[in-house]
Amino acid sequence: QSVNCPCESQSLCRINHFTNHREVTVITEKKSDFKKWTWEGIHNVIHIVDDTESEDEADLMCYTHSKKANYGILGRSIESVLLIILQSLVKFQVDVTDEVREYLRKPTFDNWQWDDPEMLILLRQMYIDLNLVSNLNIEMPILHNWLYEIYRNYNQVPFHNFKHCFMVAQMMYGLIWLIDLPSLLDDIEIFILLTSAICHDLDHPGYNNAYQINAKTELALRYNDISPLENHHCSVAFEVLEKRHCNVMRNLSKDQYKRVREGMIRCILATDMAKHNEILNNFKSCTPSFDFNNKDHKALLLMVLLKIADISNECRPLDVAEPWLECLLQEFFNQSDIEKLEGLPVAPFMDREKVTKSSSQIGFIKFALLPLFEALGQLFPVIEKDIIGPVRNALEYYTDMQRALEEEKKKKDAESSKNGITKSNSQNKVPV
Ligand SMILES: Nc1nc2c(ncn2[C@@H]2O[C@H](COP(=O)(O)O)[C@@H](O)[C@H]2O)c(=O)[nH]1
């Protein structure tokens, strides 16, 4: 399912067949606006608070010369990054209404109604409304710089992009309020949860760990095949945070910084689905006697919360969740197409010949999603109605869809045999 890409950069598009073409067109249309912006002009407009001016200049310039490998430039033109920065600059001045602040806490939040600069503003609002800005003494210009940098470091791939980062953060934010976590955890733990959610897929290339390992990519070699992607996301997160002008932790004590770093590393590494059952089983064994004074229990809780936020699309309304599934399948198919071309192993759940929306979701919801959500529900029954309920509905929806597909296949098979076509000749396969 390759797409004719309107942009000129064929080499990037080979990797990113599924770039958001609407956005590409919009950006191409707006390209002329950017002619008047010079790098120097941009640099003056963005109030970067930093003592190491020359380093910043180099950082900004890396877009034009692609000095760094990937780091958020996959499938994205320099103009698109600038557009976002400029729009956000204007919008960061804007206050978010009480109505939107309330809506932002709901799992029914619809990301498709919001553009990227608006999402940056909403992320900022989360830090404000959780009192992290005031209690952890986060300076507003630094928070802005950090958010731009986060935005820049997500690639424009079909699923693991900035919108996914936003949605995971938004679900985490919703859970924090729904469970009333500020009454159970301290500011540092809340900061770990939200910041890990924002950083957890930084610079994702759109190809999973299996691909990294089988294709012996730079990341697999660097991390010895051990969660290469999650190690990379985490490493990029701290690279960004280490820049003085982006260091939202710069007013924390050494001890607080250490806690944040340990917590974020633990949470982000936990998002590797290969560790799913191990983490779930550990969590289930501690929930009957969960103790908020026990460090290990709390560490597990934080990991489970991030994992839940990460895979939570199916607890969204159907019109929000289904486009996300389409994005995920696009990314899967993109990978399996390349794997076939390169002669690498192809996972059946990524193969366009074998997978449908329903087959993909039934297994995932039954065996990965629900067991995890229900384990958290044991500890916090308050999530039953708004979080677990919609997942059960989604399972029903996809089960019906699968049944309908099978019925259709049976009918077609019967028709074929009536017309003398043998079953093995039939092309109407229902993928499993
Ligand atoms: N079949 C589905 N797989 C899903 C869905 N949501 C997530 N996932 C898988 O889990 C990982 C999550 O980790 P991430 O950190 O990479 O985002 C993701 O890559 C998918 O493989 C879903 O709704 N259906």
Ligand SMILES: [Zn+2]
């Ligand atoms: Zn993710």
